[in-house]
Amino acid sequence: MPKKLAFWQGNMAIAQGGIAAGCRFFGGYPITPSSEIAEVMAEELPKLNGRFIQMEDEIAGIAATIGASIAGYKAMTATSGPGFSLKQENLGLAYMAEIPIVAIDVMRGGPSTGLPTRVSQQDVMQARWGTHGDHGTIAYAPSSVQECYELTIEAFNMAERFRQPVLVMSDEVIGHMREKVVIPEPGSFPIIDRKKPKVSPEEFIPYLADPEDDVPPMASFGDGYRWHVTGLTHNDWGFPTNEPAEIGKKHLRLVRKIDRFRDDIVKYDLEQAEDAEILVVSYGCVARSAVRAVREARAKGIKVGHFRPITLWPFPDKELIRVAGMAKKVIVPELNCGQMVSEVRIALGAKAEIIPSNLVNGEILRPHEILATIEEVA
Amino acid sequence: MPREEIKPWLRTRFFPHIWCPGCGHGIILHAILRSLVDLGKTREETVIASGIGCSSRMPGYINANTVHTTHGRSLGFATGIKLANPALTVIDVMGDGDCTAIGGNHFIHACRRNIDITAIVMNNNIYGMTGGQASPTTPVGARATTAPYGAIDTPFDICRLAEGAGASYVARASIAQPVLCEQYIKKGIQKKGFSVVEIMTHCHTQFGRRNKRPNPVDNLNFFKENSIPKAKAKEMTEEEKKGKIIIGEFVDREAQEYTEAYLKLIERVRG
Numbered sequence A: 001m002p003k004k005l006a007f008w009q010g011n012m013a014i015a016q017g018g019i020a021a022g023c024r025f026f027g028g029y030p031i032t033p034s035s036e037i038a039e040v041m042a043e044e045l046p047k048l049n050g051r052f053i054q055m056e057d058e059i060a061g062i063a064a065t066i067g068a069s070i071a072g073y074k075a076m077t078a079t080s081g082p083g084f085s086l087k088q089e090n091l092g093l094a095y096m097a098e099i100p101i102v103a104i105d106v107m108r109g110g111p112s113t114g115l116p117t118r119v120s121q122q123d124v125m126q127a128r129w130g131t132h133g134d135h136g137t138i139a140y141a142p143s144s145v146q147e148c149y150e151l152t153i154e155a156f157n158m159a160e161r162f163r164q165p166v167l168v169m170s171d172e173v174i175g176h177m178r179e180k181v182v183i184p185e186p187g188s189f190p191i192i193d194r195k196k197p198k199v200s201p202e203e204f205i206p207y208l209a210d211p212e213d214d215v216p217p218m219a220s221f222g223d224g225y226r227w228h229v230t231g232l233t234h235n236d237w238g239f240p241t242n243e244p245a246e247i248g249k250k251h252l253r254l255v256r257k258i259d260r261f262r263d264d265i266v267k268y269d270l271e272q273a274e275d276a277e278i279l280v281v282s283y284g285c286v287a288r289s290a291v292r293a294v295r296e297a298r299a300k301g302i303k304v305g306h307f308r309p310i311t312l313w314p315f316p317d318k319e320l321i322r323v324a325g326m327a328k329k330v331i332v333p334e335l336n337c338g339q340m341v342s343e344v345r346i347a348l349g350a351k352a353e354i355i356p357s358n359l360v361n362g363e364i365l366r367p368h369e370i371l372a373t374i375e376e377v378a
Numbered sequence B: 001m002p003r004e005e006i007k008p009w010l011r012t013r014f015f016p017h018i019w020c021p022g023c024g025h026g027i028i029l030h031a032i033l034r035s036l037v038d039l040g041k042t043r044e045e046t047v048i049a050s051g052i053g054c055s056s057r058m059p060g061y062i063n064a065n066t067v068h069t070t071h072g073r074s075l076g077f078a079t080g081i082k083l084a085n086p087a088l089t090v091i092d093v094m095g096d097g098d099c100t101a102i103g104g105n106h107f108i109h110a111c112r113r114n115i116d117i118t119a120i121v122m123n124n125n126i127y128g129m130t131g132g133q134a135s136p137t138t139p140v141g142a143r144a145t146t147a148p149y150g151a152i153d154t155p156f157d158i159c160r161l162a163e164g165a166g167a168s169y170v171a172r173a174s175i176a177q178p179v180l181c182e183q184y185i186k187k188g189i190q191k192k193g194f195s196v197v198e199i200m201t202h203c204h205t206q207f208g209r210r211n212k213r214p215n216p217v218d219n220l221n222f223f224k225e226n227s228i229p230k231a232k233a234k235e236m237t238e239e240e241k242k243g244k245i246i247i248g249e250f251v252d253r254e255a256q257e258y259t260e261a262y263l264k265l266i267e268r269v270r271g
Ligand SMILES: Cc1ncc(C[n+]2csc(CCOP(=O)(O)OP(=O)(O)O)c2C)c(N)n1
Pocket: B052, B053, B054, B055, B056, B071, B094, B095, B096, B097, B098, B099, B122, B124, B126, B127, B128, B129, B130, B135, B203
């Protein structure tokens, strides 16, 4: 069978990936450079009997998205910079109440209104700790339009599997770049749907987690089960609690359900890293330049390799430690003042010299710039 | 005592409730449950949403599909639920602070969108839960912990706000008129479109104590003495209406409802 090909923008691929994953609800508010995701959803979802709603702000956009998920839909929201800040409180509610959604952040320069039309990677720590309180985080950083499509499907699968929000941290370059996408046949890739209760409504205990995965089955409003959703810390019945034992149980499970399956979630990619004495660690749009720089440096005889975290969270620390075994120097180029570099430092400690390489002028790091850094430290 | 048919609608497992003895919110809970039972609604088809506040703790006690969200944002969640499944009956219970301060933007847009949700605003003129700070409906001159010398800013008239923003049904009563409360809630639920029922209630603990109405009875008497039917208010001067609570139905109109409009759009697009 001939492969189905498309020539898409990253933002378009995210919307199409969501649809392929079964997303039939989008709630959002326009903001550059993410608006195309909403625009594609506004056009496509009604054709599929899905629902698109432009809300009055980003807070309401994610609220409607969470509401639709509670009513049984796979649902998504998308935003950038200031909008991502506005969504944090309700993201926290979705973590606490264990409501699966996918939230996209197409990163632009900050803080504040910053650089609406220019790229950055300044929100990667906000993805981890943006909302108040502890929780496990799953966040992907696509490096190509193909990955925008595939990782959005993966994000939905993980959201449904673990009953929590999952983030796709794209950026302005990837979001607006056009590239060839190979569209897999429906049915050729896994689709995960949330677990439904197996007991009758009378026996249903809404937050009683299955011991094998720490995830409680989820009923939808309207399907005959009656349950209470709250952002307050709650017991297995979903009701607010002040009992230390119940509080601890809930809280630790929220973190553990991700920690336990960290190996299933983590994704990364390597380029000539096996014997590398210098390792470049980068993600998102920067990784495209970095891989090219590594190839050019190899051609010049420099033993350099590349490690690309695809999941920023959980951070592939074990994998990095393994891959960086021979590396004495690790370069971490980022479009921020040094955020993921701290994770690299925590992972590698004193085993290697860590060299941050940062750019925050709204431009992307170019291959020759990264090559220059490699040559400098070689 | 609640009527027999109401008992299955209460999550007695979650009792005792958190409200102060004599708090007006309980009267409103009862009126909502009586309305649902009388309209023949099932617990399975009913959704009760809320934000944060003493009033917003109500859904926890109702044995239906209930969602206690973030402060001021419940209408966003309720909108997503209703659009996802228009067959559900969605009621959103809010405090005055929840609805008109932090949630003010969502409130006017829900009115404008005219989505089939019934908003029940439990207006006690104060932030009860957080200890008696001023709200956007605290009357000028009334004392609050953050207005120790009396509030100086003009309060919102929630019904006029809802009317101006485009709600299909708007009415106000106080807990001293429980029959009216029930009647308006029922009409609100039956109305296709966004309905707002403002119920004047009291927080004797936080508002009453600082404003010479420290007991629940003082407040019920205040509501009885100061409630004026809409028709009578028409004949009164602005000066005479000061400090009075005008009760009645202010809007009852037919207009395109949002989820119906969306389903029509789907039909049009899909041909
Ligand atoms: C974002 C946010 N800001 C502030 C609060 C604190 N807070 C909780 S309830 C409340 C006010 C509640 O007042 P109202 O809505 O009138 O309800 P009442 O308690 O009077 O019934 C406030 C300010 C919060 N929970 N969340």
